[in-house]
Amino acid sequence: METKAIVIYDFAAEIGNNELSVREGETITITNQSIGGGWIEARNSRGEVGLVPEDYIEAKEVQSVSSGVNAAPLDLSFFDSHLPTPASTAQVELAQAEAPVTPVTPGFSSTSPDEVPGMPNSMMDSEATHGAPYKCPILETSNGNDPWGAFDNNPSGGFSNDWAAQPEGTETGKNSSNAWQSGGQGHPQAYQGPDFQAFSKSGPELYLLSKQPAKGTKLPIYSGEVGPVWSYPEHQLDCVVADPKKGTKMYGLKSYIEYQVTPTTTNRPVNHRYKHFDWLYERLLDKFGSAIPIPCLPDKQVTGRFEEEFIKMRMERLQGWMLRMCRHPVVSSSDVFQLFVSYKDEKDWKTGKRRAEKDETVGVMIFSTIEPQGVQDLDLTEVEQKCDQFSRFTKAMDDGVKDLLNVGNEHWKRCTGPLPKEYQRIGKAFQNLSSVFNSSGFQGEASLTDALTAAGKTYEEIALMVAEQPKKDLHKLMETNNEYKGLLGCFPDTIAVHKVTPSPYSLRQSFRPKLHTGLMRKCAAIEKVKEGDKLVATSKINPTDKTAMTKRLSVMSYALQAEMSHFHTNRIYDYNLVMQQYLEEQVKFYETIAEKLRHAHSEFTTM
C-alpha cells in the first residue's frame, strides 16, 4: 500500500547521493519504507523519486490504537475528556512503540531500536538523518528559539558560523520559525518531544494518583547546606570522547562516524556512533525529563558532515554533553547511562538496550522513585513559590546568557574581521615608509629603517594574534554559554510539569500552540492538586487520594529543588572556571603584545 506523507522541513538533496529535494508542506508518496539508515524512498508530484530523511516527513494517515495509559490501574477516563488531542496522538505514539509495523513518523524513527525484526531500520544511521528538527540551541540564533516565548531583540547571530567554523551549507539557524521543534526547549523532535511524551505517557496525575508501588532504583534527596540535594557519589564518573573514525554502510552509500568513549571507571573504551548518543539522549529524556533538564545533543547536519572541522566540533560538544551527564548523580548512576559507557560486548549492549527501552519508570513516574530524607512535606504555597522562583531565575539567566552570546558574537566578528586588517595596514604603512627612507641615499639611514621595518612587522604579527585570539579565549566562553543556553532551554518544560507558567506559553510561537497550551494547562501538577477539592467533591477521587497528591507534589518540589541546587552548584563552578580561563588568555594576549612592542621600541634611537 502507498503511504502519502507531508514534508515538515525543507530538505536539499546532496548531489550523487540518490536523494530527493523536498519543500516543507509538499505532499509526497512513500515508495519504499525499508531503505533504512533513517531514509525512505519517496516520489514527488513531478514523479521524481529519491531518498528523503525519514524524520523530515509526516505520514498522512494515523491509526488510533488503545493507549498504553490504560495500563495504569486507575481509571483516568475523566482526564481524557480534558486532553483529547494530545492523548490520542500520544496513544498513537505509544502504539507505535509497541506495534511492529506502522507508518513512518519521526517519533517512531528516532525511538525504535535497530534490532526489532521487520521494523524499518530507522536509526541505522542517524548521521544520515537531517538535523533540522534536532536543531540544538547551542548552534542556534536566539531568534525564534525562545522556549520562554519572550521575543528577544538580539541580532540573529551568525555566531556559530563565525565561530564554530562550520562547513558551508550547514543548516544552522534555519527553520528558526519552528521554535517549538527547535532545540530551544531541549526537545529533539517536532511534537514527539519529551514534554509531549511526558504529558501523554505520563501526565503528572499518573504519578500524583498512582497506586502502583514504585519500580526501579530509589533516588534519595537529602537536605544539604544549600537546601535539598541529590545524593552524590564519592567519586564522580568522568569519561573521554575521542578518536573519531569514519565507517560506511549500505555499500558505501551512507557513511558514519564512530567515536571512542572511555569512562574513568573501567578505563575501557567503547565505540558509539552519533545515533547511539542520540538513543541515549532519548532514553534519558524519557526517564528523567520531567525531573531533570536533559540538554539536547549538538545538532546533526547532512551537508559536509564529514569535514574535519565539523567532526572535531561535534566531538568537543559530545564530550561536553557527556561530561555534564557524568556530573549528574542521578543520570550518571542510572543503568542506561552505565550501560552506554561500559557495556561489555555487542550482546551486552543489545540486551541492555532492550531493557532500557522497556523501562516503565519514565516520564513523571520518575518521581515515584524519589525519596526525600528527613524533610517535612511542603504545602502548596511553598511549592508554588519555589517553582515560580526557579522559573524567574532560569528565564532571567537565559536572557543574560543570550545577551552575552550576542555581544561575544559581535566581538568575534570584529576580532577576526576589520581589526586585524587595520593592524596589518598600520604595519604595512610603517614598512612602506621604511623602504622609502631606504631610498634616500642619505647616510646613517639604516638604523631607522631597520627599526621601522621591525615595528611594521610587529604590527603585522599583532594583526595575526588578534585574529587568532578568539579561538583561544572567546571560544570557550561562548561554548560554555551555549551549553547553558541549551540547558536553560530545558527548564520551561521541566518546570511546566510542576506548574503552568502562563505568560510565556501564551506568547510562545508554537508549532501547535493551542494544543500545547491546552496540554500544559491540564498537565501541570500544581494545577492538578488545586483541582483536588473539586475532584473529591465530584467524588472523582477520594480524600486519601487528595492527601496523597499533596504529599507527592511535595516530593516533586523537593526533586525540583535538588535539581536547582545541582544546577546552581555547577553553574557557579563552570562560570568561575570559564571566566578564569578567558581572563587568563586575555592577560597573556595583552602581555605578549606589550612585549612585542617593547622590543620594537628598543630598536629606535635618538642619538
Place this chain on the structure above:
Amino acid sequence: METKAIVIYDFAAEIGNNELSVREGETITITNQSIGGGWIEARNSRGEVGLVPEDYIEAKEVQSVSSGVNAAPLDLSFFDSHLPTPASTAQVELAQAEAPVTPVTPGFSSTSPDEVPGMPNSMMDSEATHGAPYKCPILETSNGNDPWGAFDNNPSGGFSNDWAAQPEGTETGKNSSNAWQSGGQGHPQAYQGPDFQAFSKSGPELYLLSKQPAKGTKLPIYSGEVGPVWSYPEHQLDCVVADPKKGTKMYGLKSYIEYQVTPTTTNRPVNHRYKHFDWLYERLLDKFGSAIPIPCLPDKQVTGRFEEEFIKMRMERLQGWMLRMCRHPVVSSSDVFQLFVSYKDEKDWKTGKRRAEKDETVGVMIFSTIEPQGVQDLDLTEVEQKCDQFSRFTKAMDDGVKDLLNVGNEHWKRCTGPLPKEYQRIGKAFQNLSSVFNSSGFQGEASLTDALTAAGKTYEEIALMVAEQPKKDLHKLMETNNEYKGLLGCFPDTIAVHKVTPSPYSLRQSFRPKLHTGLMRKCAAIEKVKEGDKLVATSKINPTDKTAMTKRLSVMSYALQAEMSHFHTNRIYDYNLVMQQYLEEQVKFYETIAEKLRHAHSEFTTM
C-alpha cells in the same frame, strides 16, 4: 572710485557680525576698503552690503606698472615674451609691494605691513580673515591636495575632525579641488603663492645672470660627512609659544588671540598675534622660498576660532612650526626671524618690519649670498641627477606619509568609535549576568557575582582607555606626519626652481594649469642653463655669462643638497623620536590592560 572684485572662495557670513555671504565667481563691488582687520565692505548684485574677508576676493582691474624685474641691469626682454601672463601679473605683484595705493588683492593683503600710511590695513587681524586659501596640509585630507599631481586613492580622511577635536563648522578638508592653492605645496594662497613670487620677482635667470654684487649676510656651505651642509650654530635656538590671551578690536566687533613667544636666547617673552606669524611666514617665504622649503602655518578658520580646543591646537602647531624654523640654521639666524623672536619694543619691531619688507635679497637672489666652501663646481649632469633624486625621494615620502595618515585616521576612528562601545557591551554583559546570578537566592553566590561585576567594570575601564589612547600616542604620530606632509608639499616648488619635473606638473590639477606649467617650463634654472649655448649663439648673452650661469647653477645645487642633508637629518631624528614616543605609549597601554585583567582574573575561584 568703486572697485569691482571677483570672489575667489565661498564665504559664509557669521550671524550678527556684519558679514556678507559670497560665492566663488560672484562679482561684488567694494564700497569701503579701509575697514581693516583683513576685511573690506562690499555690496553684492542684490544690493546687500557687508564685510567680506579681503583675501577672498580679487580686484578686477589690474594696472600694469613697470616690473621690479627691470631693476636688474640685464635686459630680460627676451624672457618676457615667454612669460607674459605670469610676468605681468607678477609685475603687478611687485608694483603693489611698492605703490602705496592699490586695489585689494590677496597677495597684497598678505604682504602689506600694518604701518604703510594710507594703505588698507589688510592684516590688522588675520584671525578674522578666513582660512580656506591658507588651508594647511596638516589639516587637510590628502585628496585633491597633491602638489605632485599624483592622484592618490586614499579615502578623504575626515581625520583632523576626528583627531584634532575641531569645533564644528571648521572648513577643514573643503575646497580640496583647489589642489594648487591648498597648503599641499605649502602655499598660502591662490596664485599669489610663494612659488609665483619666486618665479616672477625672481625667475632663476635673475640670479644666474645677475651682475650685481650679492647683498646681505653670506651663507656658507661646507662639505660634511653626509655631503654639503649648512653651517650650524653652536647652540641651537629654541623658543616656547605659550599663554594665549584674547583681545578685541574694532569696538569688540573683531577679536584676536595673542601668544607669548619666548626664545631661549633672551628668555624674554614677546607677544605675537597669528597675523604676525603670518607676516613672518610671508617674509621667510619671500626670502628663502627658492632654496629652503618654508612650511605653511597651521590653517586659519573663522568659525569657532575662539573655542579652547582650537586655540590649544593652533598654539601647539605654531610651536611646532617655530621649532622647525628655529632648527634651521639659515632661517633661525636670519635678521627677520631674530627680530620676530627678540624685538626689544614696539619701535624696534616696526623699524625691523619695515627693513625686512624692503629686503631685496629675496626669491632666487638668496642664492647670490650662498658660498660653498672648498667644493668644486658641479657640471650640469650632476646637478640634474641630484635634483631628480631629491624629487623622487620627496615624492615617494609624500606618498608614504599620506598613506600612514590615512591608516592612522582609520584607526583613530575605530579606537574612538565602535571599539570602546564593544568593550563596554562586554562589560555590561558580564555585570548583567552577575546581577542575574545575584537573584538566584542560592548560597555561596557572592564570590562569583562580585568577581563577575569586577570583570565587567574592568572591561568598561578598558573601553575608556581605548577611547582615550589615540590622544596619548596616535596624536603625536599624526601631528609629526602632518607636519612632514606640509614640509614635503613645499619641495615641488623649491625643486622646480632648479628643474622642471614634467610628469607631475602636467598631471597636476592646477588652479591655472597652463599658466603654471608654462611658467615652470621657462623658469627652471637647469633649463635656463641648457638654453645657454643657444643664447650665446643668438648673442643674447656672452660666453662669460654662460660660464657664470653654470657656476651659479652649481651653487644652487649645493644649496639644494645642503637643504636635503638638513631635511634628512631632521627627518631621521623626528621619526626616531615620534616612533619611540608612540611605541612607548602603546606598551604602557597594553601593559595597563593586562594588569587590570590580571586583577580581575584573581577574583575568580574554583574551589
